[in-house]
Amino acid sequence: DAGVTQSPTHLIKTRGQHVTLRCSPISGHKSVSWYQQVLGQGPQFIFQYYEKEERGRGNFPDRFSARQFPNYSSELNVNALLLGDSALYLCASSPRGGANYGYTFGSGTRLTVV
Amino acid sequence: GESVGLHLPTLSVQEGDNSIINCAYSNSASDYFIWYKQESGKGPQFIIDIRSNMDKRQGQRVTVLLNKTVKHLSLQIAATQPGDSAVYFCAENMLGTGNQFYFGTGTSLTVIP
Structure with missing residues (x-):
């Protein structure tokens, strides 16, 4: 069975550019969450989507946005990139919106902003 | 506010010994906790979870203890193996x-063969 898949695996962008990261949840999972993990730190919650609706938002600026598609895949968009946006971006999926239902992470997208 | 921290950033143990990784949390409203293992270049991998109505839960070679009085969580790994070397995170949910x-920030566990 395929796990949570994220693309691309690595990405290099220039300050001020825009980036789109993609996530495909485990088949049958309807909830997707996004996290940012800066080197040497734990993941920090950005967004949760369940049944295509935003269910939670972390303490991130409006430059960060996301959406979930009818097939439950998701995109994370970041505008006006800053050097500090360099991080591993993780996607996690679960069958439902609650926390204790098979919460599984992907391997992430490594974003480097130069 | 919510914060999760770990007491030790690094831990080295001999292969075959038991490991104990500690975690403090500050939000008494948190009622569900997960321990994750993260290897280099990979996403966090679920190890074991516990709800706030329990104080102990066991899995294969791992045990999680929850002390709500002092808001402390620990992960015990029995007979630690080289493959256990990774960064371990505790995560809380309300x-x-x-x-x-x-x-939390994570604890880096190194198993010495």
């Missing part, structure tokens, strides 16, 4: 916040 987990 009822009603869906999949919003708050992670």
